[in-house]
Amino acid sequence: MSLEEDLYKEIxxxxxxxxxxxxxxxxxxxxxxxANPSCGDDVELFVKLDGDxxxxxxxxxxxxxxxxxxxxxxxxxxKGKTLTEAMTIIxxxxxxxxxxxxxxxxxxxxxxxxxxxxKHYPVRxxxxxxxxxxxxxxxxxxxxxx
Amino acid sequence: MQQSxxxxxxxxxxxLNVEELRRDFPILTRTMRGKxxxxxxxxATALKPQSVIDEEVRYYTELSANIHRGVYEFSEEASExxxxxxxxxxxxxxxxxxxxxxxxxSATESSNLIAYGWAMKNIKAGDEICIxxxxxxxNFVPWQALAERLGATLRMIPMNPTDASLDISxxxxxxxxxxxxxxxxxxxxxxxxxxxxxxxxxxxxxxxxVTVVDGAQWVSHATVDVQxxxxxxxxxxxxKMCGPTGVGVLYGRESLLNEMDPFLFGGDMVLRVRKEKxxxxxxxxxxxxxxxxxxxxxxFGKAVEYLQNVGMEAIHEHEQDLLRYVVERASEIDGLVSxxxxxxxxxxxxxxxxxxxxxPHDTGNILDEDGIAVxxxxxxxxxxxxxxxxxxxxxxxxxxxxxRAEVDRLIESIHxxxxxxx
Ligand SMILES: Cc1ncc(COP(=O)(O)O)c(C=O)c1O
Numbered sequence: 001m002s003l004e005e006d007l008y009k010e011i012x013x014x015x016x017x018x019x020x021x022x023x024x025x026x027x028x029x030x031x032x033x034x035a036n037p038s039c040g041d042d043v044e045l046f047v048k049l050d051g052d053x054x055x056x057x058x059x060x061x062x063x064x065x066x067x068x069x070x071x072x073x074x075x076x077x078x079k080g081k082t083l084t085e086a087m088t089i090i091x092x093x094x095x096x097x098x099x100x101x102x103x104x105x106x107x108x109x110x111x112x113x114x115x116x117x118x119k120h121y122p123v124r125x126x127x128x129x130x131x132x133x134x135x136x137x138x139x140x141x142x143x144x145x146x
Numbered sequence: 147m148q149q150s151x152x153x154x155x156x157x158x159x160x161x162l163n164v165e166e167l168r169r170d171f172p173i174l175t176r177t178m179r180g181k182x183x184x185x186x187x188x189x190a191t192a193l194k195p196q197s198v199i200d201e202e203v204r205y206y207t208e209l210s211a212n213i214h215r216g217v218y219e220f221s222e223e224a225s226e227x228x229x230x231x232x233x234x235x236x237x238x239x240x241x242x243x244x245x246x247x248x249x250x251x252s253a254t255e256s257s258n259l260i261a262y263g264w265a266m267k268n269i270k271a272g273d274e275i276c277i278x279x280x281x282x283x284x285n286f287v288p289w290q291a292l293a294e295r296l297g298a299t300l301r302m303i304p305m306n307p308t309d310a311s312l313d314i315s316x317x318x319x320x321x322x323x324x325x326x327x328x329x330x331x332x333x334x335x336x337x338x339x340x341x342x343x344x345x346x347x348x349x350x351x352x353x354x355x356v357t358v359v360d361g362a363q364w365v366s367h368a369t370v371d372v373q374x375x376x377x378x379x380x381x382x383x384x385x386k387m388c389g390p391t392g393v394g395v396l397y398g399r400e401s402l403l404n405e406m407d408p409f410l411f412g413g414d415m416v417l418r419v420r421k422e423k424x425x426x427x428x429x430x431x432x433x434x435x436x437x438x439x440x441x442x443x444x445x446f447g448k449a450v451e452y453l454q455n456v457g458m459e460a461i462h463e464h465e466q467d468l469l470r471y472v473v474e475r476a477s478e479i480d481g482l483v484s485x486x487x488x489x490x491x492x493x494x495x496x497x498x499x500x501x502x503x504x505x506p507h508d509t510g511n512i513l514d515e516d517g518i519a520v521x522x523x524x525x526x527x528x529x530x531x532x533x534x535x536x537x538x539x540x541x542x543x544x545x546x547x548x549x550r551a552e553v554d555r556l557i558e559s560i561h562x563x564x565x566x567x568x
Contacts, residue, residue, distance in 0.1 A: 002515075003511070003512060003515050003566070004566065007511070008508075008512075008566045008567075013566075013567070017503070038523070039507050039522070039523050039538075040506075040507075040523045040524050040537055040538045041507075062505075062537040063505065063537075064505035064506075064507035064508050065504070065505055065508045065567075066507075066508075067505075068505075121511065123511075124507075124511065127507070
């Protein structure tokens with residue numbers, strides 16, 4: 001176990017630096033903010049829907065590498081999925097971090113497995129879950145979004 | 147009880163025998179993440195020497211009695227030890243009388259005591275309170291909440307975003323005839339910056355405002371003389387000065403303390419209780435209702451004696467040396483940004499920084515892997531961070547037992563952060 005192998009893999013750092021999904025959405029169908037007051041992570045997520053299909057997800061805000069990388073991976077993973085499919089992926093991702101289960105992601109989602117090493121660093125798990133929990137909450141109660 | 151007391155050197159320019167001092171702190175022999183433990187989080191809380199730990203244990207093993215109540219020997223001794231600390235602390239800050247030292251549970255409780263005991267009674271709608279933008283939440287949120295509740299206006303001495311110092315050019319407008327209370331930190335917990343407190347207090351006195359100095363960071367590193375400082379209140383916490391957690395101090399001018407309302411009501415703080423009316427004791431007992439943290443206060447006395455033995459002047463010199471050294475070594479690191487005035491003589495032993503595009507949390511995580519404890523994030527100073535426009539900092543804060551070799555290890559570890567985030 002080492003930081004470079006578990007936490008700061010190239011794929012995580014790339015997702016951290018990526019600006020691709022880092023923007024605010026003016027015409028979002030759902031939007032919500034998530035924060036970890038203890039470490040200062042504070043992200044806002046925006047979702048564009050077409051019926052029950054996710055067209056796009058973007059995020060904005062400040063956070064550590066794990067928080068931002070996981071948000072970027074989330075945006076990529078949600079694109080084009082139905083809400084049901086999206087919830088399954090979110091469930092799978094949470095189980096990977098919280099229940100130590102080997103994930104079964106389809107090939108296009110294989111990048112998500114890069115986050116697995118985070119579970120060796122208990123204080124960082126909440127960073128890796130912040131964006132994901134925020135989106136899960138919106139999908140569970142879409143009416144509360146805005 | 148083995149314990150090596152540091153020797154006091156008679157000369158003015160003393161230097162610490164750090165290797166010897168380190169042996170007084172048992173935790174320094176531990177490892178963290180399999181590496182020798184390097185503690186650079188003194189701004190959060192200081193390590194405890196054996197003499198402090200022993201005194202806390204001694205209370206429970208040898209006395210264990212409540213104070214100011216029992217007629218038996220152990221209770222008498224516990225009362226004596228508790229009261230003795232009051233004298234030790236009074237002399238440490240050069241108060242005129244022991245009666246000016248109130249024990250609370252923290253600096254935070256001390257500021258709240260002033261808010262409830264003095265400010266609630268004396269501040270009205272339309273009055274003003276002036277603090278600064280660099281305050282710790284403990285000297286910020288109580289005044290903001292109070293101003294809201296009373297309909298008073300809260301003003302703030304602004305921060306220069308360039309070096310996180312205070313801009314006092316507008317002091318005469320910010321502290322004016324309507325100002326009833328001025329609260330100012332003597333040392334920032336984020337940058338170590340020590341504002342021109344005398345200037346600010348002088349202005350406050352000129353308009354007749356009551357003054358509160360937050361000494362939570364300052365008192366553990368400086369030679370404090372409250373009579374020279376001439377503030378009405380000074381608040382600080384034992385745990386940042388090698389003492390235990392759960393003990394704080396409110397120094398207050400005796401006349402003011404006696405005018406104030408109690409904050410907590412109950413036993414011990416009363417002279418006479420009748421069904422019709424209760425008569426309270428004078429300060430400081432008036433503010434110490436209920437059974438206090440007896441072991442903690444006793445151990446705090448040992449902590450102050452420990453610091454006095456080492457010498458506050460020597461501690462200050464030592465921290466200045468470490469600060470100059472870390473600033474010099476850090477200048478070799480590409481992309482490292484540090485916060486606080488360039489004139490290091492205006493700063494205590496705190497080095498707050500960020501490395502490239504590494505978030506403070508990431509940097510702290512990597513330092514932790516190397517056995518180095520630092521604080522990361524917003525440091526209970528959200529308004530300051532907002533004014534700087536950053537998501538937080540990594541803070542290395544020094545104390546008497548830190549060494550240049552530890553700074554070297556810190557620098558090495560920061561290089562590792564650079565490599566990972568390059
Ligand atoms: C400048 C400053 N003021 C007040 C406090 C509050 O001290 P405590 O948490 O012991 O009440 C702190 C502690 O971090 C501090 O650094």
